Amino acid sequence: MVKAHPPVSDGLSPKMAPGQNAEPWLGEKERFMLLLIVPAGIVLVLFQIVPIIFGANASFRDWQLFDPVRTWVGLKHYIYILNDPTFLTVVLPNTFLLMFLSVTLSLIGGLALAHYLHRNLAGQWPMQTIILLPQMIAPVIAAMMMRWVFNDQFGVVAAFLDWIGFGPIAWLAQRWPSFFIVVFTDVWIWTPWFALILLAGLRSLPREPFEAAQIDAAGPWRTFTHLTLPMLRSVIAVCVLIRSIDAFRSFDVIWILTGGGPARSTEVFSIYTYIETFVNLDFGRGSAAAMIGALIILVVAGVMYKAASRVMDVSR
Amino acid sequence: MARRRDGVRLLTSLALAIGVLSWANPAARAEETLNICHGGHPIMVASQKILDKWAKMEGVKLATTLIAYDVYVPKVTQMLTTGSAQCDIIWHNDDWGQLWQQYVVTTDDVAGIDNVAKQPLDAFWNDQHKLTVVPMAHTIGTFFYRKDLISDAEVPKTFADMVKIGQKLQKEGKVKWGYVGAMSFNNTWFSLWWTMWNNGCDIFKPIYERDNKVLAANDWTSIIDQPCHQQIIEFWWDALHKDKIAPEANTTYGRNEANAIFMAGDAAITVADSTFWGDYNDKNKSRVAGNIGMAPYPVGPGRSKPITWVDIWGWAIPKSVPPAHQALAKKLLGEMLTDEDGQVQMWNETGGPPPNVKVWDRLAASDPVFRKLKEVDFDQDHVHSAYYFANWPKVHKAYSDVAIKALTGKREDIPAVLKEGAKSVHDAAVAQ
Numbered sequence: 001m002v003k004a005h006p007p008v009s010d011g012l013s014p015k016m017a018p019g020q021n022a023e024p025w026l027g028e029k030e031r032f033m034l035l036l037i038v039p040a041g042i043v044l045v046l047f048q049i050v051p052i053i054f055g056a057n058a059s060f061r062d063w064q065l066f067d068p069v070r071t072w073v074g075l076k077h078y079i080y081i082l083n084d085p086t087f088l089t090v091v092l093p094n095t096f097l098l099m100f101l102s103v104t105l106s107l108i109g110g111l112a113l114a115h116y117l118h119r120n121l122a123g124q125w126p127m128q129t130i131i132l133l134p135q136m137i138a139p140v141i142a143a144m145m146m147r148w149v150f151n152d153q154f155g156v157v158a159a160f161l162d163w164i165g166f167g168p169i170a171w172l173a174q175r176w177p178s179f180f181i182v183v184f185t186d187v188w189i190w191t192p193w194f195a196l197i198l199l200a201g202l203r204s205l206p207r208e209p210f211e212a213a214q215i216d217a218a219g220p221w222r223t224f225t226h227l228t229l230p231m232l233r234s235v236i237a238v239c240v241l242i243r244s245i246d247a248f249r250s251f252d253v254i255w256i257l258t259g260g261g262p263a264r265s266t267e268v269f270s271i272y273t274y275i276e277t278f279v280n281l282d283f284g285r286g287s288a289a290a291m292i293g294a295l296i297i298l299v300v301a302g303v304m305y306k307a308a309s310r311v312m313d314v315s316r
Numbered sequence: 317m318a319r320r321r322d323g324v325r326l327l328t329s330l331a332l333a334i335g336v337l338s339w340a341n342p343a344a345r346a347e348e349t350l351n352i353c354h355g356g357h358p359i360m361v362a363s364q365k366i367l368d369k370w371a372k373m374e375g376v377k378l379a380t381t382l383i384a385y386d387v388y389v390p391k392v393t394q395m396l397t398t399g400s401a402q403c404d405i406i407w408h409n410d411d412w413g414q415l416w417q418q419y420v421v422t423t424d425d426v427a428g429i430d431n432v433a434k435q436p437l438d439a440f441w442n443d444q445h446k447l448t449v450v451p452m453a454h455t456i457g458t459f460f461y462r463k464d465l466i467s468d469a470e471v472p473k474t475f476a477d478m479v480k481i482g483q484k485l486q487k488e489g490k491v492k493w494g495y496v497g498a499m500s501f502n503n504t505w506f507s508l509w510w511t512m513w514n515n516g517c518d519i520f521k522p523i524y525e526r527d528n529k530v531l532a533a534n535d536w537t538s539i540i541d542q543p544c545h546q547q548i549i550e551f552w553w554d555a556l557h558k559d560k561i562a563p564e565a566n567t568t569y570g571r572n573e574a575n576a577i578f579m580a581g582d583a584a585i586t587v588a589d590s591t592f593w594g595d596y597n598d599k600n601k602s603r604v605a606g607n608i609g610m611a612p613y614p615v616g617p618g619r620s621k622p623i624t625w626v627d628i629w630g631w632a633i634p635k636s637v638p639p640a641h642q643a644l645a646k647k648l649l650g651e652m653l654t655d656e657d658g659q660v661q662m663w664n665e666t667g668g669p670p671p672n673v674k675v676w677d678r679l680a681a682s683d684p685v686f687r688k689l690k691e692v693d694f695d696q697d698h699v700h701s702a703y704y705f706a707n708w709p710k711v712h713k714a715y716s717d718v719a720i721k722a723l724t725g726k727r728e729d730i731p732a733v734l735k736e737g738a739k740s741v742h743d744a745a746v747a748q
Contacts, residue, residue, distance in 0.1 A: 062748070065393045066415040066706060152565040153492075153577055170565035173724055259501065262567060263721035278390040280710045281415070 052294075055287040063284035065277075077288035086264055087272060087289075092296075094179070095268040098254075099247040102186040103240055109187060110194020110239075115224075117195065118202045135192040143256035146185045147172075175265035178258045182266060185253050194239055201235035202228070237308035244304060248297045269293045349377040350645055352631075353392065353403035356382045359591055359629065359668035360407055363452040366658035367405075370651035376644060389415070389709070396420070399636040405645050408449045408632035413439030414704045420632040421642055422446035427650030431672045436628040438526060439704040449630035450649040451671035453662065456626050456693045457505050457701070458590040463609040465490055465584050472614040475511065475551055478585065482561035485584050494561030496583035498574040499552075499723075501716035505625075505701060506574065506587045507566065508719050511551060513623050513699050515616030517544035519715060519741060524623075524699045531703070536745035540718065541731070541738040544618045549722045549730050551616065556723060567720050579604060587613075590689055593667040612692045624693050625701035628671065669694075707745050714744040 026034070059078070062071040081087050117128055134142060149155050152168035161169060171177045209231070213223045229236075251270040254260065260267035260275065267275075273293060277286025350371070354360040364380065371378045381403060383391050389412050395402055396419035408416070417440070423429060424447045432451045440449040461471060465485055472478040482494015499507040518524055520531050521539045539545060555562045563569075563577070571588065575595065578586040579602040590610075599605040612622035633645045652658065656678065659670035663679060663686065670676065676694070679686040702708055718737025722730045 064706070065390060066397065066412075068397050151573065152563060153573075153582065154580075168563070168565070170563065170568070172568040173565050258568075261500065261717075261720060262724045263717045275713065278387065279713055281390065281393065282710075 055290055058283050059287035059291045061284050065281040065283050077285045081289055081292055090264060091267050091269055091272045094266060095248060098183060098250060098268055099244055101183045102247045103243050105187045106190040106194050107240065109191035110198050113191060113195035114198035114202055117199050131195060132192045134189050139189055139252045140256055142189050143185055143253040146181060147257055150181055172258055173262055178266045182254050182257055185257060186250060190243060197239050198232065198235060201232050205231050234312040237311040241304050241308045245297060245301050347375050347377050348644060349379050350404040350641060351379045351381055352405045353381045353383055354407035355385045355388050358666045359453045362662040362666045362668060366652045366655050366662065367648050369658065370648050396634055401636045401638065403634060404637050404641045405631050405633055408630045410439035410627045411702045415706060417442040417448050419635055420448045421635050422448060423450050426450050426646050426653065428653030428672060431674050433673055435698060436626060438700060449632050450653060451628040451630045453629050453668035453671060454626055455629055456590040456669065457510055457587055457624060458693060459587055459611050459613050460596065461585045461609050461611060462604060462607050464607040471611045474614050475616045478614050479559050479561055482584060483559060491582060491584045493563055493583040495585045496562055496566060496574045496577045497587045498569050498571045499567050500570050501713060503570050504716050507552065510587050510613055511616060512545060512548050514613045514619055515544055515548055516618035517548060526700045526704060528705050536742055538738040538741040540741060541734040546731060546734055547616060549719060549734065553723055553727050553730065567723050590669065591667045610688050610692045612696055621697055623697040623699050626693060626698050627701050707747055710744040710747060711741055714740045
């Protein structure tokens with residue numbers, strides 16, 4: 001809750017005319033602050049709020065992209081999606097599994113990399129740049145690259161497997177190998193992001209507790225589990241929260257790598273929404289899927305936010 | 317203050333005078349610009365080149381907006397339904413011929429429209445039975461094989477022949493794969509559908525029927541669980557997993573991946589649009605250049621004669637475009653359609669078969685490649701490569717998911733998967 005400030009009495013606010021007893025609603029400072037946030041506010045309203053309202057409206061209507069009659073159909077699309085076995089048994093489990101695996105593995109990889117970079121070894125700067133490369137590549141390009149890396153005929157992985165005596169593996173032709181490649185690619189892209197933020201966290205930690213641990217002859221693992229991790233808890237919590245929300249809406253990597261296939265088996269929430277909207281051209285049902293996804297992530301993010309707040313409170 | 321007001325008056329008068337003079341003097345008037353929106357395929361670029369030639373003569377400037385294939389239909393559909401006049405001419409295709417019929421102008425009055433093949437126009441009639449497209453080129457699925465590996469006598473006539481010759485070449489170590497062809501959504505034509513049609517089968521009953529009234533009278537009943545279709549899925553299952561004439565990952569290949577394997581010399585046979593003839597024979601891109609043959613499709617046990625599809629890509633004019641631009645666009649499209657030399661040049665540059673059938677005879681007499689294409693495709697029986705109704709995109713996706721599920725599962729599960737799939741394909745067809 002943001003409390004309205006009383007008019008400032010720092011000489012900047014307009015002077016009251018004699019006999020005028022009503023104070024201006026906003027002081028000059030507040031008006032200036034408002035002025036500064038107006039552009040961002042307009043962008044937010046035009047490109048976030050208005051489309052959400054349009055989408056929400058469309059989700060209750062018969063709105064085919066090629067024939068937008070826009071007849072009100074109430075909850076029809078929502079009922080269809082919530083009764084769609086593919087949505088319930090494939091899409092939602094895939095979405096949460098991808099979110100969990102991608103965030104967990106990226107966090108572990110990021111922590112390891114951050115520790116490595118924190119050691120101030122020789123050649124650290126070029127290594128840091130190399131490690132950050134995946135983060136600098138657009139996810140679409142990274143996904144296309146991975147698709148060719150794992151191509152069963154020309155891919156580097158196929159060549160290696162061939163060299164060690166295995167035949168080509170049709171990675172993308174089966175559900176779990178495809179899903180593995182999606183997770184692998186996502187982790188590859190996002191591990192540097194975790195590493196970068198956790199490295200900043202590591203560098204901001206006070207040295208005294210570590211020196212004390214050293215005097216007490218604590219080993220590296222004990223120091224890590226009893227000092228580093230607890231002290232990094234708040235940074236980790238924020239990273240996990242932000243990245244989880246982002247992983248929930250992952251689209252580009254999966255679309256390029258598997259298109260949700262084979263036979264919809266790697267479809268996640270965003271692909272389901274895209275297919276309904278832009279392949280089946282059903283804007284109404286696609287919007288309903290998007291709204292359901294938004295509600296789910298709202299709940300998930302709310303729970304995670306509370307958990308993160310608690311973690312941060314404990315860390316203080 | 318008065319001085320400033322005078323200055324403003326003077327400037328306003330000058331601006332008005334310049335405006336009036338410019339309008340009165342045609343030479344000073346800005347030339348008309350028509351914006352063409354398309355997917356950037358070489359055939360579209362070549363067709364636009366013909367249009368550009370005529371546009372220059374008419375004093376018209378052509379601008380281009382490229383729209384990625386993956387988002388082309390939703391983007392242009394949204395543009396049409398919102399009445400935007402962003403594109404004066406748009407790329408049109410039989411797959412979405414019926415989706416846009418109410419948003420594009422009729423083209424019966426375009427010069428040269430009487431000289432195009434009639435059957436490929438079936439997708440483009442509106443409810444008043446008026447045409448809504450101007451063809452730019454034909455798109456034909458073609459059976460390509462390696463002439464250096466397969467002699468004329470060995471060219472497969474049946475599916476069984478194809479397996480036999482493929483396995484023979486693989487055993488001899490001449491190729492890694494007997495066959496490669498795109499199969500993933502939405503490349504279903506280049507493996508699954510050509511075999512489906514050449515086994516006397518289709519997606520809905522009656523087979524090869526495209527009249528929506530007849531299909532509706534049959535309740536859009538899908539026959540993909542029937543023996544003719546089950547044979548096809550079993551044929552491909554065996555080709556991938558048992559006979560191994562095609563890579564197991566073939567189910568995931570799009571055109572780029574399948575073409576890469578064929579052009580690397582790793583496969584003996586492929587099916588693709590005839591327009592890839594140029595790429596396959598381009599020495600800078602292809603290791604098999606100069607060794608490409610074309611043949612009629614092999615047939616399955618359910619058919620005795622090959623059958624193929626000959627459809628068109630075309631141009632259309634949105635209704636939302638101002639009438640003057642509509643008229644200008646029609647004029648240019650008519651000039652493109654009657655420009656025989658331009659169409660010959662397009663064929664030479666891209667392998668895109670000309671829309672004007674008069675040009676076919678000219679090319680057949682002078683060009684052995686076109687003569688062969690005519691023999692293996694134009695002169696065969698034809699089926700339409702899509703169904704022409706609004707739910708077709710849903711049906712195509714549903715079909716692809718069913719087929720891929722069957723091909724990546726156990727062989728004994730195929731009948732059950734197809735039975736369940738027939739229902740999902742039917743549901744996609746009748747979905748409201």
